[in-house]
Amino acid sequence: MKILSEQKSLLRFILFYALSTLFLISILAIYFYSNQKKQIVDNIQKEMQNYSIEFVGNLTEVHQRPDETYYPQNEKYRTAIYDNNHELIFSDFHPNIINWSKNFYQDGNKLIFIKKVKPYFLGAAFLIIATKVNSEPLLLLRYNMFIIMSIIIFIVLLLSYFLGRQFIKPMRQSIELLDNFIKDTTHELNTPVSIILTNIEAANNIQKDEKLNKYMNRLEIATRTISNLYDSLTFLKLNHANDQHDETFNVSILLQERLEYFELHFESRQIKIDSMIEERVKLYANPENIRRLIDNLISNAIKYNKRGGKISIILNKKNLIIKDNGIGIPANKLDTVFERFNRLKNNSEGGFGIGLHTVKIITENYGYKLDIASKEHQGTTVKIIW
Amino acid sequence: MVNIVITLLITTIFMQASSFKNECMRCHEKQNIPFEMIYKRYLIKYSSKSTIKQAIFKMCKNPTIERSLVPPSFLRRYGIKQACTLNDKDLYNAIEEFINFYDIKKNIQLKYFDENF
Numbered sequence: 169m170k171i172l173s174e175q176k177s178l179l180r181f182i183l184f185y186a187l188s189t190l191f192l193i194s195i196l197a198i199y200f201y202s203n204q205k206k207q208i209v210d211n212i213q214k215e216m217q218n219y220s221i222e223f224v225g226n227l228t229e230v231h232q233r234p235d236e237t238y239y240p241q242n243e244k245y246r247t248a249i250y251d252n253n254h255e256l257i258f259s260d261f262h263p264n265i266i267n268w269s270k271n272f273y274q275d276g277n278k279l280i281f282i283k284k285v286k287p288y289f290l291g292a293a294f295l296i297i298a299t300k301v302n303s304e305p306l307l308l309l310r311y312n313m314f315i316i317m318s319i320i321i322f323i324v325l326l327l328s329y330f331l332g333r334q335f336i337k338p339m340r341q342s343i344e345l346l347d348n349f350i351k352d353t354t355h356e357l358n359t360p361v362s363i364i365l366t367n368i369e370a371a372n373n374i375q376k377d378e379k380l381n382k383y384m385n386r387l388e389i390a391t392r393t394i395s396n397l398y399d400s401l402t403f404l405k406l407n408h409a410n411d412q413h414d415e416t417f418n419v420s421i422l423l424q425e426r427l428e429y430f431e432l433h434f435e436s437r438q439i440k441i442d443s444m445i446e447e448r449v450k451l452y453a454n455p456e457n458i459r460r461l462i463d464n465l466i467s468n469a470i471k472y473n474k475r476g477g478k479i480s481i482i483l484n485k486k487n488l489i490i491k492d493n494g495i496g497i498p499a500n501k502l503d504t505v506f507e508r509f510n511r512l513k514n515n516s517e518g519g520f521g522i523g524l525h526t527v528k529i530i531t532e533n534y535g536y537k538l539d540i541a542s543k544e545h546q547g548t549t550v551k552i553i554w
Numbered sequence: 555m556v557n558i559v560i561t562l563l564i565t566t567i568f569m570q571a572s573s574f575k576n577e578c579m580r581c582h583e584k585q586n587i588p589f590e591m592i593y594k595r596y597l598i599k600y601s602s603k604s605t606i607k608q609a610i611f612k613m614c615k616n617p618t619i620e621r622s623l624v625p626p627s628f629l630r631r632y633g634i635k636q637a638c639t640l641n642d643k644d645l646y647n648a649i650e651e652f653i654n655f656y657d658i659k660k661n662i663q664l665k666y667f668d669e670n671f
Contacts, residue, residue: 231594236661246671251602260664261671278671288601290658298671 174340178332185328186321193320197313208305209279213272216281216297219245223295224285231289245299249285249292257291266296277301354401361398364391389432396463400526403460419449419458423483426462433470434479443481451554453534461530464523465490465550472496472548487554493547502542527552573644574651585632587624593656595623603653610649614638 219242226240227249240247241260248259254268267273271282281297368388423445434441451458465488469479473494482489497505506528524540531538531552542548582589600606613621617635638645 230662231598231658233661234590236663239662239664241665246668252600253602253604255602258659258662260666261668287598289598290662291597291601291603293601300671 174336174343177336177339178329181332181335182325182328185331186324189324189328190321193317193324197317201309201313204309205306208309212279212299212302213281216245216272216279216299217283220281220283220295220297223247223297224283224289227285227289227292227295245297247298248296249290250294250296251291252288252293254294259296261298263296263298266294268294274301350401350404354398357394357398361391361395365395385432385436389436392429392433393467396467399460400464400522403526404522404529413454413456414452415455416450416452417455417458419451419488420445420447420483422455422459423462423481423488426459426466427481429463430466430470433467437470437473438476439470439473440476440478441481442478444483445481446484449483449485457530457533461527461552462488464527465552468523468550469494469548485554488552489549491547491549496544496546496548497540497542498544502540505540506538573640574648574655577638577640577644578648578652587628587632589652590656592623593652594658597658599623606653607646607649610652611642611645614640614645614649 223240223242230237230240239258239260246259246261248261248263249257250266251257254266256263264275266280266282267275268282273280275298277300278298279301283295283297285292285295364387368384368391371384372388423443427441427443433439466479466481469490469492473479473492478493480489480491482491506524527550528538530536537553539551539553540548541551579589596606596609600609609621613623613635615637617637619629619634622629622634640648
């Protein structure tokens with residue numbers, strides 16, 4: 169899980185860093201492209217303007233010649249002359265409808281330049297110069313920009329990866345420190361907890377008075393709670409999720425056993441159990457993991473229930489439902505309940521906040537669907553669909 | 555009867571068609587005033603056929619120095635022209651004929667026409 173959360177943080181950082189940098193670079197690239205495009209178009213317009221001056225000079229000559237003469241033509245441009253009523257006088261191509269409100273514009277794949285002429289040589293009040301759009305410089309520009317952008321994206325991704333690694337280094341160290349602490353603690357807890365439990369079981373066989381019996385029960389509950397905690401911590405620390413010894417087993421029996429195991433807890437909190445356990449429900453999984461899953465769900469249902477509350481347990485071939493009518497989970501915390509070390513209560517009853525996290529790991533490991541529904545002060549329903 | 559009608563019709567058409575040549579051109583040629591140059595002067599100043607027609611019509615009906623487009627040396631030598639005696643219809647037809655006769659497009663040729671542009 170440590171690796172997952174680390175990867176998640178790294179990925180988030182890379183995404184955020186790369187996207188924000190790319191966004192900035194894209195804006196600059198768009199600006200650069202528009203500027204370059206404008207410059208190319210401006211150059212074309214300038215060339216057309218220069219040609220218009222040359223053309224008007226030729227037009228003057230044609231106007232003044234008394235004999236037959238040729239209309240001024242150029243291989244690069246097509247021209248048309250219009251009178252002051254916008255009626256065509258002469259042209260060397262079929263002009264489309266002219267947009268007289270502009271003096272330079274693009275019409276399909278043509279660039280149109282309009283020049284007002286005065287005096288009206290040959291009666292021409294307007295000269296239209298048309299040329300086909302030469303897309304080659306723009307294509308070259310796009311190609312160059314694509315290459316440059318690709319290199320930049322690669323560098324940004326590489327840089328964000330290395331920067332991300334540097335930024336999460338302290339987080340990784342903190343997690344490692346915490347994990348080591350848990351590892352040491354659990355190691356130190358193992359022997360005394362086992363001794364206490366063995367001795368409680370031995371003492372249970374001795375005839376005791378009712379008061380002593382009550383103290384012993386409390387002692388047993390507390391020790392089992394520590395034992396469960398120890399179990400969950402070692403499971404997470406040693407990542408037993410990958411340690412698969414799967415087999416087909418009867419979950420109905422396992423659930424019954426776990427309910428008996430928690431009987432003292434139920435009694436101490438005066439919690440009523442309402443169970444509907446279908447017989448011979450079988451699963452192919454590691455029974456230890458399913459036991460952990462059930463234990464954590466029941467333990468949570470007890471922990472976050474009120475004294476004298478109720479827990480409903482339904483088991484069938486499709487799913488396992490554990491429902492309590494306890495304190496419930498606020499809607500804004502529902503998304504984070506499965507995160508490690510996330511506790512609903514900050515007092516000692518809240519535990520380490522690893523119960524639902526363990527449940528999530530186990531369900532994900534076996535591909536079960538995990539649903540949680542909760543209403544504050546009304547209770548929580550956890551549903552596991554096999 | 556039919557012959558009379560046809561003769562009258564032909565005469566009318568002939569009369570109308572030739573009013574420019576008979577009434578305008580004949581006089582201009584006699585006085586050695588180049589008509590084509592006048593047309594080009596109108597063209598250079600008024601651009602479109604409709605505005606040229608109106609300008610010539612006004613000049614013919616009521617000639618003034620301001621309306622005249624001939625060079626000042628011409629005016630000094632020949633003075634301002636007399637007002638035209640043709641009726642409006644005949645004058646319009648004569649102007650139309652004048653413009654078509656000297657239409658500049660007739661003298662211009664293309665080396666190539668780009669059909670596919």
